[in-house]
Amino acid sequence: MGNTVRLRPPKNQLNRRCLLWWRAWIALIVVPIVAALAALGLLATPVLLVLAGVVAVGGLAYGVLMPMWWYRVHRWEVTDTAVYTRTGYFWQESRIAPMSRIQTVDTVRGPLQQLLRLATVTVTTASAKGEVRVAGLDAELAAELADELTRITQATPGDAT
Amino acid sequence: MTDWAGAEHLDRRMITLTAVVTAAVSVVGALVVTSGLISSGAPVVTSVLAVLGGMAAVVGLSVGIDYIRWRATTFRITDTRLELRFSFLLNRRRSLARDRIRTVDVTANPVQRLFGIAAVVIGTGESGESELKLDAVSRERAHQLRVELLRHAAEADPRTDDGTLAELDWQWAAYAPLSVLTPALGAAAVGAVANIASWFGGDDDVVGSVVSDLLIAAALFGYVTVAVGVVLAGAIGATLLFVEMWWGYRLDREPGGTLHVRRGLLTTRSISLEERRLRGAEIVEPLGVRLARAGRVDAIATGIREGGAGQGQRTDHKTLLPAAPRAVALRVTSDVLREPDVSGALACLTPHPRAARSRRLRWALAPVVLAFAALLTMALVAGERIASAAGPAFAGVVGAVPWVFAVIAVPVAVALALDAYRNLGHGLSGRFLVARRGTVRRSTALLQRAGVIGWTVRQSIFQRRAGLVTLVATTAAGSGAYTVPDVDIAEGIAFADEAVPDLLAEFVERRGEPQATALSREPER
Numbered sequence: 296m297g298n299t300v301r302l303r304p305p306k307n308q309l310n311r312r313c314l315l316w317w318r319a320w321i322a323l324i325v326v327p328i329v330a331a332l333a334a335l336g337l338l339a340t341p342v343l344l345v346l347a348g349v350v351a352v353g354g355l356a357y358g359v360l361m362p363m364w365w366y367r368v369h370r371w372e373v374t375d376t377a378v379y380t381r382t383g384y385f386w387q388e389s390r391i392a393p394m395s396r397i398q399t400v401d402t403v404r405g406p407l408q409q410l411l412r413l414a415t416v417t418v419t420t421a422s423a424k425g426e427v428r429v430a431g432l433d434a435e436l437a438a439e440l441a442d443e444l445t446r447i448t449q450a451t452p453g454d455a456t
Numbered sequence: 457m458t459d460w461a462g463a464e465h466l467d468r469r470m471i472t473l474t475a476v477v478t479a480a481v482s483v484v485g486a487l488v489v490t491s492g493l494i495s496s497g498a499p500v501v502t503s504v505l506a507v508l509g510g511m512a513a514v515v516g517l518s519v520g521i522d523y524i525r526w527r528a529t530t531f532r533i534t535d536t537r538l539e540l541r542f543s544f545l546l547n548r549r550r551s552l553a554r555d556r557i558r559t560v561d562v563t564a565n566p567v568q569r570l571f572g573i574a575a576v577v578i579g580t581g582e583s584g585e586s587e588l589k590l591d592a593v594s595r596e597r598a599h600q601l602r603v604e605l606l607r608h609a610a611e612a613d614p615r616t617d618d619g620t621l622a623e624l625d626w627q628w629a630a631y632a633p634l635s636v637l638t639p640a641l642g643a644a645a646v647g648a649v650a651n652i653a654s655w656f657g658g659d660d661d662v663v664g665s666v667v668s669d670l671l672i673a674a675a676l677f678g679y680v681t682v683a684v685g686v687v688l689a690g691a692i693g694a695t696l697l698f699v700e701m702w703w704g705y706r707l708d709r710e711p712g713g714t715l716h717v718r719r720g721l722l723t724t725r726s727i728s729l730e731e732r733r734l735r736g737a738e739i740v741e742p743l744g745v746r747l748a749r750a751g752r753v754d755a756i757a758t759g760i761r762e763g764g765a766g767q768g769q770r771t772d773h774k775t776l777l778p779a780a781p782r783a784v785a786l787r788v789t790s791d792v793l794r795e796p797d798v799s800g801a802l803a804c805l806t807p808h809p810r811a812a813r814s815r816r817l818r819w820a821l822a823p824v825v826l827a828f829a830a831l832l833t834m835a836l837v838a839g840e841r842i843a844s845a846a847g848p849a850f851a852g853v854v855g856a857v858p859w860v861f862a863v864i865a866v867p868v869a870v871a872l873a874l875d876a877y878r879n880l881g882h883g884l885s886g887r888f889l890v891a892r893r894g895t896v897r898r899s900t901a902l903l904q905r906a907g908v909i910g911w912t913v914r915q916s917i918f919q920r921r922a923g924l925v926t927l928v929a930t931t932a933a934g935s936g937a938y939t940v941p942d943v944d945i946a947e948g949i950a951f952a953d954e955a956v957p958d959l960l961a962e963f964v965e966r967r968g969e970p971q972a973t974a975l976s977r978e979p980e981r
Contacts, residue, residue: 300966301949390912392930393958422931
């Protein structure tokens, strides 16, 4: 294309256990649907059994392939001066927040994430639309990162607007 | 109460105001109830006495509550804080540090003005609940409070006042009807007339016949007449609204760098904006206004109340200048931003690649093509039936509909798309980043480069193939994000990098010199 200037992708990938996390989510949605369809199929119309089979196969394929895809396209990086994330492929979005403008650092761990020792770190700035989120870091790494970010942010003077 | 020296009450006239307003409201209610009672056969004297008793109870109760509210509410200004206290049954204290006070807005609606009182809202300029409201203080006290509470800013900032930056020119009223709101206002007026007619009509048949007469009239004189009427009513409405909102408008810069907007005919408003919170300005040109070579100026500032519930007009607090000739808008923008002259920078913004034009044409034409296809299908399906039922002449009319639509819609869509493309532009002007976009509402945002607190770079698969990228500058001020859509990848990233130094630099890759960048950037951190 002849483009000479572009944003390079962030350096780090998410924790590999994210694959399990996403797959668990997909399973939580697909399995009950398949079960319900199968139960109805056994009790009433056998046609639903076919539908259950189709949903099961589709769900399995989605659950195996899509997380691999997501794992490839979700990236993040924290430098001394900024937090940088990139998500998506068809609608790719790169977000950069300078360290000096960070206002809050939140770490959230849902039930599934707790099981898998994962965590989501959300960094907000004074802008309502400038939130940067890294979903699916190793819990310990996330805690360290949050501590470090908080330390750097507190050391920066001003109200960050 | 020893620690509460120097406290003052709200203005006592608030109680009288409440008494008068509730009395007025209850008189209306009383008339309705009395006539109802009498017509249902109740003795006249008893009904009147009962209703009078009820009225007295309602007025007495609300006056009583308001008296307690007046007694219980006190406020005072100490050296460091503004404190507001409510102590009746429960004790509630709120206070603001005086050095954090950024806005003191004074408003007075017509009833309040009749009683010589005004409401004062004191804010710290941070979003959220960091606001104190004094419902009722005398008009003189309100202005004293404004000066007193904003004085610290004047002492902290040696920049002197520039006096008046803009004053109302009545010729600007001509731009009011050009707003996109005009047809809506007209429709509302027609609706209101229909509503009032139905009150007087009483009998549904009368209203029905009036409406059907109107419909026949519409058919006779053509929809054009009705449309003209609606637009005319809208234009009058918009002008009246303009007069109410902008009567006595003045934009001043006060000592200490506070912008002060004063305006309003019935409800007077006094809005202060500390320049420290200003992150830029936005020149907004709705299509009609832009065709008349005019524009409005809004402030981009942190902590402006974006007209949440109960704030009335959305643009109320951020508009610095109503729609005015472009030269005036540009001068006021330059003055407000303390820039020598922004018009030069706005005249030579960087245009966006032609691929952006193709995207806009596609977006504009896609719905037209879809609608055309739908109309064509309908015409083909319905055409045969109509031909067999009403003769081939009618079928011809029906068959023409999709083509008439296409002939009108395609040029409009193309014109809008080309205009949207022409309006795309971005650039740097001194301390400011300029982003222009939009066609129905063209917006030119001048955002302080130091006020950009992050970048979001978006790229869809289509943009990637076209070599485009959408930049979003996030900021604490205004709408929180300002978008530069569809710029060339390389040019856009270089622009974002240059606009806000040291933010993107370490993530930018320059092809052809990877080694050099890697080495030169490392020690800078």
